[in-house]
Amino acid sequence: MTPPLLVAEGISKRFGALTALTGINLEVRAGEVLALLGDNGAGKSTFVKVLAGAHPATDGTLRMDGVPVAFSSPQDAANAGIATIYQELALSENLSIAENVFLGRELVWQVAGVPFLRRRAMQERVADLLHELDAHISDPDAPVGSLSGGQRQAVAICRALNLNARLIIMDEPTAALAVAETRKVLQLIRRLSGRGCAVVLISHNLSDVFEVADRMVVFRRGRKVAERTRAGTDHEEVVSLITGAHPDVRALEQQQS
Amino acid sequence: MRRLNQYARAFGRRELTLAGASVVAIIVFATTSPYFATADNLATVLRNSTELLLVSLGMTLLLAMGSIDVSVGMVLGLAAIAVGRLLQAEIDPLLAALAGPLAGAALGLITGLVVVFANIPAIVATLGLLGVYRAAIFLALGGGWLSGLPTGLTTLLSSKLAGIPVAALVVAGAYGAVWAALRRTPYGPHLLAIGQSEDAARLAGITVRRTRVATFVLSGVLSGLAATFYVGTYRNVEMTIGSTLALDAIAAVVLGGTSILGGRCSLLGTALGVLLLRLLQNGLLMSGVPSLWQTVVTGVLLLTVLGLERVGSFMPSVRRAGRSV
Amino acid sequence: MLKSLAVTLSATTLLTFVSGAALAQEKRVAFVPQIVGIPYFNAMEEGGKKAATELGVKFIYSGPVDTNPVDQLQIVQNLINQGVEAVSVSVLDASSIGPVVEAAKAKGVKLFTSDSDAPDSGRALYVAQATDQGLGFTIIDELVKRVGPEAKIGIVSGEATASNLNTWIQFMQERAKSQYPKLTLLAPQFAGGTAQRASQIATDLMAANPDLKAVIAVASSTCPGVGQAIETAGKVGKVIGTGYCSPNTARSYIKSGAMGFTVLWDPGALGYLTVWAGKQLIDGKTPAASNTIPGFSKPVTYDAKTGVLLLGDPAVFTAENVDKFNF
Numbered sequence: 069m070t071p072p073l074l075v076a077e078g079i080s081k082r083f084g085a086l087t088a089l090t091g092i093n094l095e096v097r098a099g100e101v102l103a104l105l106g107d108n109g110a111g112k113s114t115f116v117k118v119l120a121g122a123h124p125a126t127d128g129t130l131r132m133d134g135v136p137v138a139f140s141s142p143q144d145a146a147n148a149g150i151a152t153i154y155q156e157l158a159l160s161e162n163l164s165i166a167e168n169v170f171l172g173r174e175l176v177w178q179v180a181g182v183p184f185l186r187r188r189a190m191q192e193r194v195a196d197l198l199h200e201l202d203a204h205i206s207d208p209d210a211p212v213g214s215l216s217g218g219q220r221q222a223v224a225i226c227r228a229l230n231l232n233a234r235l236i237i238m239d240e241p242t243a244a245l246a247v248a249e250t251r252k253v254l255q256l257i258r259r260l261s262g263r264g265c266a267v268v269l270i271s272h273n274l275s276d277v278f279e280v281a282d283r284m285v286v287f288r289r290g291r292k293v294a295e296r297t298r299a300g301t302d303h304e305e306v307v308s309l310i311t312g313a314h315p316d317v318r319a320l321e322q323q324q325s
Numbered sequence: 326m327r328r329l330n331q332y333a334r335a336f337g338r339r340e341l342t343l344a345g346a347s348v349v350a351i352i353v354f355a356t357t358s359p360y361f362a363t364a365d366n367l368a369t370v371l372r373n374s375t376e377l378l379l380v381s382l383g384m385t386l387l388l389a390m391g392s393i394d395v396s397v398g399m400v401l402g403l404a405a406i407a408v409g410r411l412l413q414a415e416i417d418p419l420l421a422a423l424a425g426p427l428a429g430a431a432l433g434l435i436t437g438l439v440v441v442f443a444n445i446p447a448i449v450a451t452l453g454l455l456g457v458y459r460a461a462i463f464l465a466l467g468g469g470w471l472s473g474l475p476t477g478l479t480t481l482l483s484s485k486l487a488g489i490p491v492a493a494l495v496v497a498g499a500y501g502a503v504w505a506a507l508r509r510t511p512y513g514p515h516l517l518a519i520g521q522s523e524d525a526a527r528l529a530g531i532t533v534r535r536t537r538v539a540t541f542v543l544s545g546v547l548s549g550l551a552a553t554f555y556v557g558t559y560r561n562v563e564m565t566i567g568s569t570l571a572l573d574a575i576a577a578v579v580l581g582g583t584s585i586l587g588g589r590c591s592l593l594g595t596a597l598g599v600l601l602l603r604l605l606q607n608g609l610l611m612s613g614v615p616s617l618w619q620t621v622v623t624g625v626l627l628l629t630v631l632g633l634e635r636v637g638s639f640m641p642s643v644r645r646a647g648r649s650v
Numbered sequence: 651m652l653k654s655l656a657v658t659l660s661a662t663t664l665l666t667f668v669s670g671a672a673l674a675q676e677k678r679v680a681f682v683p684q685i686v687g688i689p690y691f692n693a694m695e696e697g698g699k700k701a702a703t704e705l706g707v708k709f710i711y712s713g714p715v716d717t718n719p720v721d722q723l724q725i726v727q728n729l730i731n732q733g734v735e736a737v738s739v740s741v742l743d744a745s746s747i748g749p750v751v752e753a754a755k756a757k758g759v760k761l762f763t764s765d766s767d768a769p770d771s772g773r774a775l776y777v778a779q780a781t782d783q784g785l786g787f788t789i790i791d792e793l794v795k796r797v798g799p800e801a802k803i804g805i806v807s808g809e810a811t812a813s814n815l816n817t818w819i820q821f822m823q824e825r826a827k828s829q830y831p832k833l834t835l836l837a838p839q840f841a842g843g844t845a846q847r848a849s850q851i852a853t854d855l856m857a858a859n860p861d862l863k864a865v866i867a868v869a870s871s872t873c874p875g876v877g878q879a880i881e882t883a884g885k886v887g888k889v890i891g892t893g894y895c896s897p898n899t900a901r902s903y904i905k906s907g908a909m910g911f912t913v914l915w916d917p918g919a920l921g922y923l924t925v926w927a928g929k930q931l932i933d934g935k936t937p938a939a940s941n942t943i944p945g946f947s948k949p950v951t952y953d954a955k956t957g958v959l960l961l962g963d964p965a966v967f968t969a970e971n972v973d974k975f976n977f
């Protein structure tokens with residue numbers, strides 16, 4: 069059996085005196101959609117930022133394809149095939165779609181050591197990606213600031229796709245979206261996993277989660293308190309896991325305190 | 326449609342406003358002073374704009390990046406001392422001319438490293454450096470002035486190539502090169518992304534610190550180039566050199582539509598901003614308006630344009646036109 | 651840090667000076683400039699030294715390394731503590747000098763001002779370089795000699811808020827009105843501190859007034875700009891530049907003809923007069939209403955009421971004499 073795409077072992081993260089994550093163990097497999105659930109402040113965003121190389125872990129190891137990796141920057145993680153769409157959408161509003169999609173990884177050709185943008189090539193690639201995503205954007209040169217929330221989400225996903233990422237992390241991608249646009253993003257997530265890409269999805273909307281996720285992991289106060297497959301659980305149980313009302317969680321928290 | 330849109334970006338609403346204001350100013354002054362609208366006088370306005378055009382170009386990049394440098398005048402001063410001392414030592418004027426941008430680059434590097442690695446807000450850090458550089462100017466001049474410098478550099482810089490003044494070629498070359506860097510290389514999107522949000526730029530994988538330091542160096546080079554022209558034109562370096570330069574440059578850049586909050590810039594706007602400021606200074610003086618009112622007019626102009634933008638920003642077209650370089 | 655170090659250093663040098671001098675039983679006159687190391691005060695120091703050898707006193711020259719009033723006061727205080735017989739100061743902050751004047755009186759030290767005054771401080775006297783009136787009148791008189799009494803003249807000043815510059819301009823206007831009614835003085839233009847702006851203004855004035863005959867640079871920082879503008883505009887010989895410019899600043903413009911002359915005073919003579927005044931005070935004398943001093947072409951006047959010892963008429967620097975000065 070091939071090793072999981074990504075394994076996190078004993079990941080902890082402290083911000084000064086505040087412990088945001090404690091001993092997280094977790095696996096992500098190729099082609100699956102894994103949902104991270106938990107209350108506000110549970111540590112979900114912090115965890116994915118560790119995966120994305122935005123924060124170094126205080127403790128613990130990450131392995132990709134069984135090999136230990138250490139990301140010192142988002143660039144490192146991107147080079148390893150991890151793309152992240154952050155909760156606070158990291159797009160530059162004044163840049164065009166193509167500039168955003170390629171930001172930090174522009175296609176260039178060198179003339180006497182000076183990197184010149186291959187603008188045509190980048191525009192074509194972005195047009196392809198948008199087409200693939202079935203996203204309708206009339207003016208591809210428009211600054212991202214003039215796009216709707218769903219269109220921006222599509223741009224962010226384009227950016228992730230463009231990295232040829234093997235793992236795409238989405239932190240609350242549908243939080244700001246209307247019903248139709250949410251549907252589109254969920255379809256996208258399915259299409260990504262269909263292509264063999266692993267997706268880690270953070271969402272507070274359980275019906276969305278139940279629609280696309282293969283597995284769910286629940287965080288509480290910086291700890292992983294439960295892991296379920298979609299078939300092996302239901303709405304109610306997940307809610308009780310998140311709120312801490314579930315007997316397993318109470319037992320666990322009793323032990324710890 | 327597409328082409329029109331592109332055009333609108335290069336020549337947006339602000340640029341049109343400034344060009345219009347310049348035309349109005351020229352017409353008004355032409356009626357108030359018979360000597361204003363003469364080729365000689367307008368050429369003088371252009372020649373007098375050289376240093377401010379160069380310094381403002383660097384300032385445009387810094388503001389677009391969400392930074393600022395209030396010490397550019399002192400950078401110009403120190404670079405001018407370097408050029409002046411070499412001229413005094415009877416060095417070849419061409420080499421002395423190069424000393425300006427070189428010294429500017431070195432000072433820009435110092436400024437950039439202090440701002441970026443000490444992680445102090447640029448306005449505070451450069452305010453501190455302003456004091457340090459000013460003291461350095463004082464020490465380097467020893468309380469005296471460099472004056473009556475040899476004329477070699479003056480001859481060099483006031484010469485013409487193919488009928489075009491060297492100063493005009495250098496300014497056009499600098500603007501062209503920076504325009505190309507912004508529009509044709511990754512530097513442009515990186516700069517604007519940093520100006521928009523440094524964190525987002527970092528998450529996108531941009532080497533934020535390197536880009537920021539490089540931009541300070543570039544601004545230093547441009548201030549140093551301005552120093553070369555300063556020395557070439559005035560053949561002296563006085564103790565108060567560059568004292569109002571940073572403010573003039575910031576005014577011109579903001580007037581030109583570059584956002585003081587970063588993320589947006591207009592090179593054409595900056596050039597038009599400088600020219601409008603200089604036109605006003607020249608025209609008001611020629612029309613016999615007392616000095617005090619000249620500064621009032623400039624101040625009111627700045628406030629008016631910025632105020633108009635506030636009103637205008639509720640209209641979508643302004644946002645669209647915003648990111649021209 | 652650096653500054654306090656420098657103060658300590660200058661205080662130490664002072665100590666060695668002073669103790670050496672005390673042993674020799676020689677009377678001492680000190681001069682504390684606003685700042686050390688600049689050509690203007692260097693020239694005063696030279697004049698002071700010359701006077702000291704000729705008059706047989708010991709000259710002490712010590713001042714702050716930048717124009718910091720607190721450092722200056724500290725240096726003055728040190729000199730008083732050492733019992734230096736006469737101490738002169740080019741005052742940086744007139745409002746804070748009072749206490750050291752008291753301290754000097756208590757110690758029997760003659761404290762007086764030179765170059766820059768503190769009129770209400772109780773100082774023994776003030777050695778003045780020139781009167782504002784003298785400066786204002788002289789520049790107009792000298793100009794009229796060169797361009798005639800009906801010329802049009804532009805004025806380029808520095809900061810609009812600088813009261814000394816504005817006073818000089820007022821005296822120029824007064825002189826023109828009373829003596830040369832056909833002279834046209836244009837409204838003063840203010841260039842701030844930079845040569846660049848001064849040059850622009852001078853250029854614009856010449857363009858706007860083709861019949862302009864002269865441009866006056868009121869602030870010293872505007873001198874090079876005015877000179878340069880006249881050269882660049884090709885108006886040498888048609889427009890005369892002038893102003894309150896030191897010989898070093900104006901030398902190349904005076905030689906090119908862009909500046910016909912400049913008006914200021916001779917800091918060397920001022921330094922000489924300062925030491926002379928110190929010697930008088932040490933000897934228990936007050937200057938007479940008119941004093942003949944070796945090396946001075948005209949007698950030096952003293953106004954007992956205001957306590958002002960006046961150097962004399964301003965000096966006029968021209969192509970003939972400019973090379974004799976270095977400040």
Ligand SMILES: Nc1ncnc2c1ncn2[C@@H]1O[C@H](COP(=O)(O)OP(=O)(O)OP(=O)(O)O)[C@@H](O)[C@H]1O
Binds near residue numbers: 112114115
């Ligand atoms: N950069 C930081 N510095 C200090 N504390 C931080 C930082 N980032 C997150 N935290 C803290 O870590 C804890 C976990 O935050 P995190 O953003 O991971 O929560 P979350 O599960 O994503 O919540 P939400 O559902 O509201 O997005 C919070 O207490 C937060 O205040």
Ligand SMILES: [Mg+2]
Binds near residue numbers: 112113114155239
């Ligand atoms: Mg979060």
